[in-house]
Amino acid sequence: MVRHIAKLLSATAFVSASAVSAAELEVTHWWTSGGEAAAVAEFAKAFDATGNTWVDGAIAGSGGTARPIIISRILGGDPMAATQLNHGRQAEELIEAGMLLDITDVAEAEGWKDSVFPSSLLDACTLDGRIYCAPVNIHSWQWMWLSHKAFDDAGVAVPANWDEFVDARDALEAAGKIPLAMGQQPWQANGAFGVMAVAIAGTDAWREVTVNKNAEVAAGPDYARVFEAAESARSMAENSNVQDWNQATNLVITGQAGAQIMGDWAQGEFQVAEQVAGQDYTCLPGLGANEILDTAGDAFYFPKQDDPEIEAAQKELAALLLSPEVQVAFNLKKGSLPVRGDVDLAAANDCMQKGLEILASGNVLPSGDMSLSPDTQGQIEDLMVEFWNDPSITAADAQARYADIIADAD
Known part of the structure; x- marks a missing residue:
């Protein structure tokens, strides 16, 4: 009990530090779809309630669009106060250049090492023993989303795995449905390939290649x-002629497409559309072949500012992002899993509960972002875009090029 009280008292240091003089913090992120906007609004609402002000710096497009803008601003001397990036190696060079705030004191005061689960999430924020980011969710790519309406219209049962889905292709097309929804953003094809690799090659082969x-x-x-x-x-x-990932998700929501391979952030779109898991749509982890999650996700970094009041507010925001109440409010809207293992998510829907069960079982993998450098990731993404858009490239040709990339991977 004494230890618990001490932790609470130390945690309030970051709340009271900036309460004396409120600050405005520009926060950049790429959460602009309906479900994402609803989720990030929970962060803004909680921060504004402290007397500080969240100045929203949403960047339209995907992370691939936003990250170069974010990094360019930091390197160019026009840093935001906080920014979303993914767990992994994306911020290594910025940390090594001394451009990001060390928030180890916040992590220690808040007891993150005891509450963040799995520990790999905090490890991904750590360099040379110091912590530089606040992980806010666990996102996994390992999901397939299926429209009950599409399969009902096609007169076939909702598939329980990838093989059954492939077998349903003819019935879907005969009913005028797109079997698989896929947007044209490069990261979508790359992510879908990663899901297929884990489900079809298996986790041992995936680790050998990716790790x-x-x-x-x-x-x-x-x-x-x-x-x-x-x-x-x-x-x-x-025939899936859409650009953005959420447009592809909408094809599934409206029954125009049978399925989409997409991370669990798609769940936020189903919630905004007031669809019910298990009734209007089905979620299959690991393509129904291998119930496993990769523990990717989002984290917030805090570029250094030459202003003690801003720095105090940055640390207050870092602490707030991982507070139990904010973790629940944000992740229920986002469709992601919380990074804390000690929060109550009784209100989570069937798909989130399924994800929580897999997480609790320990059947998890690190994300590719944690193992492969941005350069290697970019090479794989370029290959997948070319392969996906050029039917003349055979599976064997693409595999040979992929193996060459892995041979030189860092």
Whole structure:
């Protein structure tokens, strides 16, 4: 009890530090879809309630669009006060250049090492023993979303796995449906491939390739099956003529498409559309073949400011983002899982509960962002975009090029 009180008292230091003189903090992020906007509004509302002001710096588009803008501003001497990035290696060079605020004192006062689960999330914020970011959610790519209306209209049962989905292709097309919804943003094809790799090649092969950079496995039979599945997915999505990921999600929500391979942030769009998990749509972790989550997600970094009052407010925001109440409010809207293992998510829907059960079972993987450098990720993304948009590139050709990238990966 004494230890608990001490932690509470130390935590209030960050709340009271900036309460004396409120600050305005510009916060950049790329959460602009309906579900994302509803979620980030919970952060803004909580921060404004402290007497400070959240100045929203939303950047339209995906993370691939926003990250270069964010990094350019920091390097160019026009830093925002806080910014979203993903867990992983995206901020390494900024940290090494001394441009991001060390928030180890906040993490220690708030007891993040005891409450953040899995610990790899905090590890991804740590460099040389110091903590530079506040992880705010666990997002996993390992989901497939299926429209009950589309399959009902096609006269077939909602698939329980990838093979059943492929078998339903003809019925969906005969009913005028797009089998697989896929937007044209480069990261979407890359992410879908990653889901297929985990589900079809298996976790051991995935670790060998993504974590250990084993080019022989990347060129072998396990990954040959992945590229064959990707080739099939490419043809099933050929009439999915949308750009943004949430537009592809809307094709599923409205029953125009059978399914979408997309991370659990898609769930926020289903919630905004007032659809009910298990009734209007089904969620399949690991394509129904391998119930596993990768522990990717979002974190907030705090570029250094030459202003003690701003720095105090930055640390107050960092503490607030991981507070139990804010974690629940944000993640229920976002469709993601909280980074705290000690919060009550009884209000979560069936899909979130399924994710929580998988997380509790320990059947998790690190995300590719934590293992591969941005340069390697970019090369893979470029290959996937080319493969997805050019049917003349065979599965075997794409696999050979992929293995070459892995052989030189850092």
